[in-house]
Amino acid sequence: MGTSAVDVEAPNARRAASVGARLRDARAAAARLFAAGWSAARDTLFPPLCPLCGEYDESWVAGLCQECDRQLSPRKRDLCRRCGAFVGENAGEREQCAHCAGRALPLSWTTALGMYDDDSLLRHAVLALKQPAGRALAVPLAMRLADLMRDLSRAGDFDLIVPAPAHPRIAALRGFNQAALLAQALGNALRAPVRRLLRKVKQAELQASLPATRRVEAVKGTVTPRFLARRAVAGRRVLLVDDVMTTGATIKECARVLLAAGAKATMAAILARTP
Numbered sequence: 001m002g003t004s005a006v007d008v009e010a011p012n013a014r015r016a017a018s019v020g021a022r023l024r025d026a027r028a029a030a031a032r033l034f035a036a037g038w039s040a041a042r043d044t045l046f047p048p049l050c051p052l053c054g055e056y057d058e059s060w061v062a063g064l065c066q067e068c069d070r071q072l073s074p075r076k077r078d079l080c081r082r083c084g085a086f087v088g089e090n091a092g093e094r095e096q097c098a099h100c101a102g103r104a105l106p107l108s109w110t111t112a113l114g115m116y117d118d119d120s121l122l123r124h125a126v127l128a129l130k131q132p133a134g135r136a137l138a139v140p141l142a143m144r145l146a147d148l149m150r151d152l153s154r155a156g157d158f159d160l161i162v163p164a165p166a167h168p169r170i171a172a173l174r175g176f177n178q179a180a181l182l183a184q185a186l187g188n189a190l191r192a193p194v195r196r197l198l199r200k201v202k203q204a205e206l207q208a209s210l211p212a213t214r215r216v217e218a219v220k221g222t223v224t225p226r227f228l229a230r231r232a233v234a235g236r237r238v239l240l241v242d243d244v245m246t247t248g249a250t251i252k253e254c255a256r257v258l259l260a261a262g263a264k265a266t267m268a269a270i271l272a273r274t275p
């Protein structure tokens with residue numbers, strides 16, 4: 001007697017629920033079909049072009065065409081562990097260039113995708129990233145840097161990312177700071193916090209021909225910590241990010257300022273190192 005209401009209504013309710021579920025499935029399938037059709041139509045009308053070389057490619061590797069990916073595949077063994085300079089295959093176990101070996105340096109390590117060679121695709125990428133149209137390159141380039149850092153077991157070897165600062169006048173002219181774009185993309189790829197904690201207060205006149213000691217003097221005082229930087233870096237390992245390292249004097253000055261502000265260690269990730 002008392003069971004009738006439940007027994008009669010339950011199958012109907014179940015049937016209604018299953019009809020509802022099937023309708024939802026059908027709607028979702030139609031939406032998927034439409035999305036797939038639209039994306040195929042869009043790709044036919046506007047084929048995706050490689051943001052680096054501008055060529056069309058059907059298969060992509062982390063946001064670039066296969067040929068660009070091949071040309072940007074990083075060197076892993078023949079760069080100095082400390083400063084990223086080219087040391088060749090005979091670097092041996094030290095993994096350090098003659099300049100770094102046996103010296104106290106502010107950088108624990110430097111990870112570079114490669115060298116800033118005259119006709120290399122990496123140099124082209126670094127120059128393109130400075131242009132407004134090349135801003136989209138920050139993500140695929142940072143992805144490659146992140147992969148390299150994972151390969152070298154350095155991806156978890158820091159606590160915080162800080163981009164190398166650009167002089168406000170240069171950043172205003174360009175509309176952005178490419179080091180900051182790169183740092184943000186690297187932070188996203190490695191799920192690490194990114195803070196702009198440094199400020200460039202003047203532009204150093206740096207010539208590669210200057211001897212190392214003069215370069216250190218020339219960059220002194222060009223970078224200062226921002227408000228609250230001390231609290232942010234105290235006792236932490238800070239990864240500095242920049243697009244290119246030429247003499248290394250500027251990034252070492254950034255490292256020196258961060259260490260003076262209380263950072264436990266500093267290291268660097270860059271796209272390219274000049275020979």
Ligand SMILES: [Zn+2]
Nearest residue numbers: 050053065068
């Ligand atoms: Zn390409």
Ligand SMILES: [Zn+2]
Nearest residue numbers: 080083097100
């Ligand atoms: Zn070195």
